[in-house]
Amino acid sequence: MKTAILLFPGTNREQDIIKAVTVAGGKRPSVVWHRDTALPEGTDLVVVAGGYSYGDYLRPGAMAARSPVLNAVRTFAADGGCVLGVCNGFQILTEAGILPGALVRNRGLQFICRDVNLVVGTEKSPFTGGYRKGQKIRLPVAHQDGNYTADAETLKRLEDEDRIAFRYADANGVVSDETCLNGSLRSIAGVLSENRRVLGLMPHPENSIEAGFGGTDGLPLFKSLLETLS
Amino acid sequence: MSKTVPYAEGIDANVVRDHGLSESEYETVLSIMGRAPNLLELGIFSVMWSEHCSYKSSKKWLKTLPTQAPWVVHGPGENAGVIDIGDDLVAVFKMESHNHPSYIEPYQGAATGVGGILRDVFTMGARPVANLNALRFGAPEDPNTRHLVSGVVSGIGGYGNCVGVPCVGGEVNFHPGYNGNILVNAMTVGVAKRDRIFLSAAAGVGNPVVYVGSRTGRDGIHGATMASTEFNEGSEEKRPTVQVGDPFTEKLLIEACLELMATDAIVSIQDMGAAGLTSSSFEMASKGGLGVVLDLERVPMREDGMNPYELMLSESQERMLMVLKPGREDLARSIFEKWELEFAIIGHLTDTGRMELRWHGETVGDLPIDPLAQASPEYDRPWQPTVPARPASMAGVDSITWQEALLKLLSSPDGASRRWIWEQYDYLVGGNTMQRPGGDAAVVRLEDAPSKALAMTADCTPRYVEADPVMGGRQAVAEVWRNLTAVGAVPLAITDNMNFGNPEKPRIMGQFVGACQGIRDACLALDFPVVSGNVSLYNETNNQAIPPTPAIGGVGIVSCDKVVDLAFKAEGQPVLLLGAPEGAEGHWLDCSLYLREIVGREAGPPPVVDLAHERRVGDLVRALISEGVVTACHDLSDGGLLMGLADMALAGNMGVRIHLEGTPSAFALFGEDQGRYVLTVANEAEATAVIERAVATGVSVRKLGITGGTELMVNGEEGPTVAALREAHEGWLPAYMGA
Incomplete structure (x- = not known):
């Protein structure tokens, strides 16, 4: 699997992704600068990592979505390429229109860094094949703008097409608006594109790949990608 | 100023005074320049000779602090201290205050405090790997406090989260003595190649x-x-x-x-x-x-x-x-x-x-x-030694049950969980955070030597320093050393952030001199040199000085496979207390959190820090951890034994049953005697072995009880459940900030 990680000014979790891919057994990803207009030859997976691209000035992800490299990613995704957007990466993908919906300020208005309980919504994707539908997992979040919102029609399509990859849940795996940490509609923590080859999620699977360093519940996501794309 | 003093055009005695220069300092300016300075030159003298840049009041005393050890690469005088951590790597770190700006504009004041200390570290060639902070706010009742907490915390988070350096630890106190002068001390730890400094x-x-x-x-x-x-x-x-x-x-x-x-x-x-x-x-x-x-x-x-x-x-x-x-x-x-x-x-x-x-x-x-x-300028300011506090009255100490007292302490402003604060900081970015905020010390793995990690912490107990600056200064260093030891790390060096009032007052200068002496004693006894630091004086408003607050940040090194934390791990594990005084689990209630929060009396001398005892107990605990015997470890500080056990129960989500030698008095349960650790081990055989080791080393040891159940029990008396402890501990700060 050839992985390319986008590097915008302000990206700060690229090393975490590199570590996760290599711990999962993959080759060391290459890093693509935001002004580049093409992805490396033979790229199998593009990762848009977390951070504060362009300082999150204007809106998180808004400027990165209009950068030169995103045109290449848009084409790559349209051709069926696999794209993973984590946190700021998810925000960039929604701002770019590659994924539906938007991420607005958390319900409590504050930045939240903590482990959260998630329920896997679907195992039918290159990202979630390593989990079981309904499986309860625990991943950290670290964001201030992770409150997922979309119009009713989009939400219905996401549900009908089984495209909600992860939802926030309580300790017993129960999903409810009250226990959703950031106010996301339908407790959505991650969504898939129509062709199921693009995933955006707010939690950080890359910070849950080693026992003693945040658990290993994020590892199946990277292993599943490796199996599918290698 | 006499009429013969020359001034350049547009400058007079008022302009000189507005630039913070005294008459005698202006005389020195004239002799250095050989003429009257113009406004630009005067401005430059003004900032260069400000207390903040020149350390003119503190220099004489800072020079007395120990700064040498074989592992010290660069001590004070550079942008940050540099210590050798093996594998051709160095740790670069410093703590610095941003008190005055943070009081005036809390968000930007705190944010730029983080930015400044980060630059001190990466200017030396080190990549910053962790941030910590030591914060002091006024009384919760003060109308400004909520706004200041909110602004400072979001400022630290807003800056640190964006630069992508994990904020892994810190400490917070609330006290009316900080009503007009909050303290925002930020610390950065970086790592560089030894030959690329x-x-x-x-x-x-x-x-x-x-x-x-x-x-x-x-x-x-x-x-x-x-x-x-x-x-x-x-x-x-x-x-x-x-x-x-x-x-x-x-x-x-x-x-x-x-x-x-x-x-x-x-x-x-x-x-x-x-x-x-x-x-x-x-x-x-x-x-x-x-x-x-x-x-x-x-x-x-x-x-x-x-x-x-x-x-x-x-x-x-x-x-x-x-x-x-x-x-x-x-x-x-x-x-x-x-x-x-x-x-x-x-x-x-x-x-x-x-x-x-x-x-x-x-x-x-x-x-x-x-x-x-x-x-x-370098001043030898007049100073007056602080008269150590007399023992406090212990009347009313047993007026409340230990169960009530514990819940009250856990939900007191200085005893409550700081989760509401640290969850606003990204403590995970980088993927190397091994111990998160909330433990004794944070632990961050080294990217370039992944079998090892740095342990780090920031501590000070201002009420101790106020009551006795020498003992309080000593205690601050000892507590840092103890917190690093409690995770299994070898403590290496410290940075000191000296926050005091107006040094022109002999009483305040006396606090500074006393604290320096205490820090010095502890550094020497514990082989724990000062490699960097910062002084913040004039923390006074309307003549009211802050409690003296020498915040100490410390760094240690540990093998990743040896790190322990404070969480109870499994039911049925023996619980041991090391380092307790003769004949009791504890007895020192003077100057304690209990005396202040339960009895309402802020009085008495701080607990004695016996540095030889400190070292003996700490070295044994570290050795036991490194041998893999210890399943959980926690040092005892504010709130004594019972608060310590509550921390361990909360972290492990598991109860504990203990039996004291005598009756469960407030002295034994909440006394703040120094140099004590609670450990758990896997089984009775291990417990026996540890007890034998301790006896052979001359360290007092006693088996307190056993982990398990859902509540904290003392001598058969039922105490709060872990859930009740959690509600008390976690509830206060969010409720206060949400009110």
Whole structure:
């Protein structure tokens, strides 16, 4: 699997992704600068990592979505390429229109860094094949703008097409608006594109790949990608 | 001032006073200059000789602190301390205050405090790997406190989260003594290759002096002078002296500087902190024994119409000054342009020993560097030793059950969980955080030596220092050492952030002198040198000084496979207490959190720190941890034994049953006797072995009980469930901040 990680000014979790891919057994990803207009030859997976691209000035992800490299990613995704957007990466993908919906300020208005309980919504994707539908997992979040919102029609399509990859849940795996940490509609923590080859999620699977360093519940996501794309 | 004192045009005695210079200091200026200084030159003397930049009141005492050890690479005097951590790596760290700005404008004050300390670390070539902070706020009842907590916490988070450096630890106190002067002390720990450390001493006559980073604006002019006076009713007017931070630019500056540092282009580099371009250029030239010419019109400016005075004194953030090797300018420029940062050659080094400031070719300032930078005033201020507090009355100490007392302490402002604060900080970015906030010390794995980790913590107990500065200073260092030990780390060195009131008052100066003595004693006894630090004086409002607060930050090293935390791990594990005094689990209630929160009495001398005992117990605990015997470990501090056990129960989500030798008195349960640790081990055989080891080492040891169940039980008396403990512990701060 050839992985390319986008590097915008302000990206700060690229090393975490590199570590996760290599711990999962993959080759060391290459890093693509935001002004580049093409992805490396033979790229199998593009990762848009977390951070504060362009300082999150204007809106998180808004400027990165209009950068030169995103045109290449848009084409790559349209051709069926696999794209993973984590946190700021998810925000960039929604701002770019590659994924539906938007991420607005958390319900409590504050930045939240903590482990959260998630329920896997679907195992039918290159990202979630390593989990079981309904499986309860625990991943950290670290964001201030992770409150997922979309119009009713989009939400219905996401549900009908089984495209909600992860939802926030309580300790017993129960999903409810009250226990959703950031106010996301339908407790959505991650969504898939129509062709199921693009995933955006707010939690950080890359910070849950080693026992003693945040658990290993994020590892199946990277292993599943490796199996599918290698 | 006598009529014969000469002034340059436009300057009089009032202007000199407004620049914070005393009459005698102005006399010295005249003799150094050989003429009356113009306004630009006066401004430069003003900031260079401010307390903040010159350490004129504290220098004499700071020199008495131990700074040497075989593992110390660079002690105080550089931007940050540097210690050898093996594997050809060094840890670079420092703690610095941003108190005055944070009180005036909490968000930006705290944010730029984080930015400043980050620059101190990466200017030496180290990638920052962790941030910590030590915060003191006024009483919760004070109408300003909520606003200040909210602003400071979001400022620290807003800056640190964006630059992508995990904020892994810290401490917070609330006390009416900080009502008019909060303390915001930020610490950064970085890691560099041992042979790639960058220093600030300039070298090479003719070499270009280069400015990089953000443009210079009018913000923060005379911030260093502001931080060197007391506050009064008019302090609101000082808001323009608070700088505005841009963490995004800082992130770019980190990446650009580290990229350039990987080449051979840099001769020396210095961040522009307090007193901006003035102190950075003086520092570099002075350390190199050289002179410098600056063409100030070349400084990148944020707005039109700025003059040399403003350019030299601005404290705009996210700027660095460097001396490059000749011929490397284009290489450096290309890196900074790639990161979309300013890059300007603004001058060159000379052999004159003078600073010549030019404005469109005309000389507008000309000062001798050495006298200014090094011969700044040094005072031996009169000081009066603090009279140690007399023992407090213990009347009413047993007026409440231990169950009630525990819940009350856990939900008191100084005993409550700080989760509401640290969950606003990204403590995970980097993927190396092994122990998160909330434990004894944070543990962060080394990217370039992944079997090892750095342990780090920041501590001080101001009520102890207030009651007895010598013992309190000693205790602050000992507690840092103990917290590092409790996770299994070998403590290596500290940084000290000395926060005190007005040093011109002998009583305050006496607190400073006492605390230095206590710190010194502890550093010597524990082989724990001071490698960097910062002094913040004049923390007074309307004549009311803060409690003396020497915040200590410490760093240690540990193998990743040896790290322990404080959580109870499994049911049925024996619980041991090490280091307790003769005949009791504890007995020292004077000056304790219990006495203050339960009895309402803030009195009495602090617990005695016996440094030989401290070392003996700590060395044994560390050895046991490194042998893999210990399943959980926690040192005892505020709230004593029962608070310590509650912490362990909460972390492990598991109860514990203990039996005391005597009756469960407040003295035994909540006494704050020093040098004590609670450990758990896997089984009775291990417990017996540990007890034998302790006895052989001369460390007091006693088996307290056993883990398990859902509640905390003492001598068969039922106590709160873990759920009730959690509600008390976690509830207070969110409720307070949400009210």
